[in-house]
Amino acid sequence: MPLHRVCAFSELPVGGVKRIGEPPIAVFNVEGKLFAISDICxxxxxxxxxxMVEGETVHCPLHGAIFDLCTGEALTPPAVDPVQTxxxxxxxxxxxVEVDAVDE
Ligand code: FES
Structure with a gap:
């Protein structure tokens, strides 16, 4: 699968997040571990x-569903379907990130 550049490593510090491309992908640095998921709940x-990131999960800012950053699984309602990782x-x-197609 093609590699799509996110940023320099120094531009995504621990606790940081970058949103890239269309459809957008969110890349998180959690304690030095990098996770990429579809940005759209x-x-x-x-x-x-x-x-809000908590451990290796992210809480949706709108209705609070929690997603596992590693698997993309929706851990709590109201979301049911996973996000792509x-x-x-x-x-x-x-x-x-390894992704089939994403626009700049
Ligand atoms: S939009 Fe994310 S939980 Fe509703």
């Missing part, structure tokens, strides 16, 4: 990059 399309690759201090 499966309940009513809020932006999960604006949500993407592999994250770090090469030469650059962060990439």
């Amino acid at each position: 499966t309940h009513a399309e809020a932006s999960l990059s604006e949500g 993407f592999p994250v690759v770090v090469q030469e201090n650059e962060i990439y």
Whole structure:
């Protein structure tokens, strides 16, 4: 699968999040672990990059559904369907996500 550049590693510090592309992908740095998920909540399309991160989960900012950043699973209602997850690759201090197609 093609690699899509997110940013330099230094631009995504611990606790940070980057939103890239269209359809948007949110890339989180949680305690040095990188996670990439679809940015769009499966309940009513809020932006999960604006949500609160707790452990390896993110709380949707609109109605509070919690998603597992690792698996994309919706852990609590009102969301039911998972969000898509993407592999994250770090090469030469650059962060990439593996994704079929995403616009800049
Ligand atoms: S839009 Fe995310 S829980 Fe409703």
